[in-house]
Amino acid sequence: MEKKNNxxxxxxxxxxxxxxxxxxxMAFVQAGICVCVPSFLEGALLAEAMPVWPAIISGTLGYVIVVVVMSILGMMGCDLGMASCTLTKSTFGDKGGRYIVSLIFAINLIGWFGIQNGVCGEAFTNFMSEYAGIEVPLVVSNILWGIIMLLTAVFGMSALEKLDYVSIPFLIVVMALGTYLAIKEYGMSGMGKEVTQTMSFLGGVGLSFNFYAVGTITAADITRFQKSRKDTIKSVVWGVFPMGVITLVLGVLLTKIADNYDISMVLIAVGIPVFGVLALILSTWTTNSTNAYSAGLDIVMALGVPDHRRREVTIIAGLVGTVLGAVGILNHIEGFLSFLSFLVCPVGGVMMADYWIVGKGKAENWHPVKGFNWTGVASWALGAIIAYLFKIEYLGILAGFVIYLIVEKFVPSQSRVADGRLKEEKAS
Known part of the structure; x- marks a missing residue:
């Protein structure tokens, strides 16, 4: 890999x-992705829709699905050292991976970068006004923090490592402190509050998975830096699961105790606003830098930009998300960005079927396909339709997986073909 100025x-x-x-x-990087305001929000939504223990258990099972799928897709990235969008050149063909998958990934990641950056900018502006007496225009605040978060992504994985080595221990301490102070301030009486169940248990599982859907399917963007399959599984399990469940549980508890799921807002309410704002900024930073990083990879492929221009493309992607978020456009398309999860999830199922079943899980059996691999494209489209009809995003993973294996029996995928010949395992 070409490097310049580290x-x-x-x-x-x-x-x-x-x-x-x-x-x-890499486990620290994975953990950094999990700690963000939406992760606490997930706990809040579950706490408001069902009793405490079903909320925690269903949310935890959602993270189990995340870890399993991430590990399977992550090992593919580790085997080949490739980003998620590059891996799709086999399943979808180089044009399918470029014009379908990479664009879906990029739009989703840029959109959520801008939305989360907007939350961070608004909190910073409010803090500076109320506690420092300095009026910082919201647009200025959004652009400032967008650029700061973007710089980490521009420098790449090494910078993300350093950020998370510092931020994760700090956030763990702050979350523990915030929970203690919330209990001290508000007591535990809220835990006994009656809740009318408005969400099914499986709905809770799906909600938990959905908050991490894109990061799950694009796992290879991070795990391509792992040395072995064993290391990949360890980094995913120890990085994603503990921090995911901790933020989920805190979101549930804080909603019940303090009637506010956001740890940063709780810290401000109990009298330590500096820690609150720092927690919000760091939790957004660790997640958003990865959003911009992955978006840069996808845009390089989608637009056919020279490979060594990753840094420049990442800057443009982040700036677009920052500006769109700053002017409020992204707030009107959150529903559309959520809808993209129905399109993202089947990508993972089709990729797994192609690599682990058709390709027998061997790196040497993977190869890019020219043009569109219509077997993969058709299976993805059907999987997405099924997931959308049932309104269960993660169902798309299973649907894409099964449909691909069925379709592939009748229309052998071009991923079995190398140099114009069927691979030996197909011929036999």
Whole structure:
């Protein structure tokens, strides 16, 4: 991989063995993605829709699905050292991966970058006005923090590592402190509050998964830096599961106790606003930097930009998301961004079927397909339709997986074909 000024330059070039990182460092990056305001919001939504224990258990099961799917897709990235969008060149063909998958990924990631950055900017503006007496225009605040978060993504995985090594321990301490102070301030009486159940248990599982759907399917963007399949599983399990469940549980508890799921707002309410704002900024930063990083990879592929222009493309992607968020456009299309989850999830199912079943889970059986791999494209489209009709996003993973295997029996995927010949396992 080309490097310059210690900044990761290339996007889609496979990561060499000498550039792989320890599973512990990647676990910190995975953990950083999980700690964000939407993760606490997930707990709040579950707490308002069902009793405490069903809320916690259903949300935890959602994270179990996340970890399993991330591990399976993540091992593919580790095997080949490739980003998620590059891996799709087999399942969807180079044009399908470029014009369908990469665009869906990029739009989703840029949109959520802008929305989360807007939340961070608004909190910073309010804090500066109320506690420092300095009026910072919201647009200025959004652009300021958008650029700061973007710089981490521009420098690449090494910068993300350093950020998360510092931020995750701090956030754990702050979350523990905030919970203690919330209990001290409000007591535990809210835990006994009666709740009319308005969401099914399976609905809770789906909600938990949906908050992390895109990060799950694009797992290879991070795990391509892992040294082995074993390391991949360890980084996902120890990075995603603990922090995901902790933020989920805190969202539930804080909603019940303080009637506010946001740990940063709770800290402000109990009298330590500096820690509250720092917690919000850091939790947004660790998640949003990864959004911009992955979006840069996808845009390089979608627009056919030279591979070594990853940094420049990442800057443009982040700035677009920041500006759209600052002017309020993204607030009107949150529903559309959520809808994209129905399109994202079947991508993962089709990719898994192609690599692990058709390709027998062997890196040497993977190869890019020219044009569109219509077997993969058709299976993805049917999987997306089924998921949307049932309004269960993660159903798209299973549907895409099963449909691909059925369709592939009648219309053998081009991913079995190399140099104009069927692979040996197909011929036999």
């Amino acid at each position: 900044a990761e330059a290339n996007a889609l070039t496979p990561i060499g063995k000498n550039e792989r990182k320890s599973w512990i460092s």
